[in-house]
Amino acid sequence: MARVYNFCAGPAVLPLEVLEEAQATLIDYRGSGMSLMECSHRGKEYMAVQDEAVANLRELLRLTDDYAVLLLQGGASGQFAMVPMNLLPPGSVADYTRSGIWAIKAIKEAKLIGKVNVAADTADALPTRVPRVDELTLTPGAAYVHLTSNETISGAQWKAFPRTDAPLVADMSSDMLSRPFDATQFGLIYAGAQKNLGPSGVTLVVVRKELAKRVPATVPMIFRYQTHIDEGSMYNTPPCFSVYILMLVTRWIKKVGLETLYRRNVDKAARLYAAIDASGGYYRGSAAKECRSDMNVTFRLPTEALEEQFAKESSAAGLKQLKGHRSVGGLRASIYNAFPVEGVDALVAFMKDFQRRNG
Amino acid sequence: MARVYNFCAGPAVLPLEVLEEAQATLIDYRGSGMSLMECSHRGKEYMAVQDEAVANLRELLRLTDDYAVLLLQGGASGQFAMVPMNLLPPGSVADYTRSGIWAIKAIKEAKLIGKVNVAADTADALPTRVPRVDELTLTPGAAYVHLTSNETISGAQWKAFPRTDAPLVADMSSDMLSRPFDATQFGLIYAGAQKNLGPSGVTLVVVRKELAKRVPATVPMIFRYQTHIDEGSMYNTPPCFSVYILMLVTRWIKKVGLETLYRRNVDKAARLYAAIDASGGYYRGSAAKECRSDMNVTFRLPTEALEEQFAKESSAAGLKQLKGHRSVGGLRASIYNAFPVEGVDALVAFMKDFQRRNG
Secondary structure, three states, rough: OOOOEEEOOOOOOOOOOOOOHHHHHHOHHHHHOOOOHHHOOHHHHHHHHHHHHHHHHHHHHHEEEEEEEEEOHHHHHHHHHHHHHHHHHOOEEEEEEEOOOHHHHHHHHHHHOOEEEEEOOOOOOOOOOOOOOOOOOOOOOOOOOOOOOEEOOOOOEOOOOOOOOOOOEOOOOOOOOOOOOOOHHHEEEEOOOOOOOOOOEEEEEEEEEHHHHHOOOOOHHHHHHHHHOOOOOOOOOOOOHHHHHHHHHHHHHHHOOOHHHHHHHHHHHHHHHHHHHHHOOOOEEEEEEEEEEOOOEEEEOOOOOOOOOHHHHHHHOOEEEEEEEOOOEEEEOOOOOOOOOHHHHHHHHHHHHHHHHHH | OOOOOOHHHHOOOOOOOHHHHHHHOOOHHHOOOHHHHHHOOOHHHHHHHHOOOOOOOHOOOOOOOOOEEEEEHHHHHHHHHHHHHHHHHOOOOOEEEEOOOHHHHHHHHHHOOOOOEEEEEEOOOEOOOOOOOHHHOOOOOOOOOOEOOOOOOOEEEOOOOOOOOOOOOEOOOOOOOOOOOOHOOOOOEEEEEEOOOOOOOOEEEEEEHHOOOOOOOOOOOOHHHHHHHHOOOOOOOOHHHHHHHHHHHHHHHHHHHHHHHHHHHHHHHHHHHHHHOOOOOEEEEOOOOOHOOOEEEEEEOOOOHHHHHHHHHHHHOOEEOEEOOOOOOEEEEEEOOOOHHHHHHHHHHHHHHHHHOOO
């Protein structure tokens, strides 16, 4: 069986050993005579899975007891609504940084629920970029400050986070656990799992417990963080198999080491950006150099026709899913934690060859 | 590998051939060089899965073009909120039948959003039962009428549905596709997948398109049925692997035939109820005879100590998860579509033996 190099932005490549373990246990989970998909979510098999997932996440994020780790459903798009439903009561204002398509979606949803101030706007900047910390116009007494730590589509990433008086809330869907950071600087972090953490269908929320108490009494039970804190993410039936894969991935991250993964991620990205910068302008990085993403390397070719040809020929060569997001075009190499450096080198070689043939 | 008899109420037993196919494709999905969990949700591999799932559901439910089939996240508990958020605008009233613990949860959530009239209340009846059609006190001009087609915990099931002027909305989580019925009698049907349809993490919603237009403009985009109709359940990244298993299960239902499954389900339930009724009062069915569920057979023993012993000894004999829901106690045999008649016969034999030893 030949594994391809899968540059998909998400759902994305998973560690092979995770898939092998999932395959081995699929029909008979650890001698239970059942698939984990068939096990009661309140039985000992699944509870051990969820408990380990939460413990691994707490350890990897070095969380204090002030924080709850929740495993929910609905992805980041669900959190675009849940965050303001819980944290933006009538009469208050939330500061949002408008840094790209995902931030815009978060803002659009928040505006249906409460008052939003755009604290900085770089969404239309070219090259693409996220705001500098000194650019933020924050509202005194804001309910919270929201940012998108890595814009998956534009390929721009926050390299350091602002210190804010108001609780800092971050959509970390595409760079969660790709680098060490101080989680206690945040009031709430969320991430759809399908980039660095696991398959689609499970959403990680890390929330300061104190903050969850802010929820207005009119919010449905299912959309309150407090409900899921009280019930240990078991208020409704969890997405058990997705949580299982996430648990295996966090186990793998612990084994490799977060610092090691971070060094590997920086190295992988550096190889691609070096290839772009050495191409004499044939390849042009889409993001400003100071915020080039280590996760999503976005670049353009001289013409859209060449971009189309590049995507087609690279796919035929086993370098899959390099086409940029349909909303912006160009090329995008997503190189999350589980993406191997060999695939990066294969892409670099392909880029040189493609330029030689079409330069 | 020995498969146990898994009587779990959900997540529940899946067809073995579905698990075998999922296992075979887990690392390399149909020669793609990727797991389906790693495939883009907009790529041809996943799109074919979702398209087939929706087509199978449309065929099995004999839906007209007036209906949309949505594959969402959040389970029935999510729908307890989404239904009134979409269909219960300020100034209107929804009629709810209060038939058990799941109906009570639906009512509690709806009351946070709008005005609720309890059209019939059998939640505290013993033996457990659902309302008769002639018991409903409906509100003229109600926004909708809500019922729970099968109360998984109490083991009481609607055998025929009321004809209502207002759109009929049903939580069919635990008997969806266990029997043929006229779906066009309903305005909206929802079901968490983890009983008859697949694993946890995906939620089926069938909604009359006209009804989805009723949503107030203040509802977050992610919680509008209209959003998911417009985007073909791709507004956010779907729970791809759960949808894949659901697709395989619907393919299996089509192969076996819904009428055949229904006959099998009625037969399986009849064998258990016959064993209960033939026990001379040693076993007592929890539900009133006219609404005994074909999915969840609930019964009691003379004492709680004997119930405890029964649960323990049956588990040791490979008859798993027979303990009743923690909120009501007793015993419960959940015998969904994929549960084999051999397991029912094994339970009947165990019941006779247990009574002989402890009668």
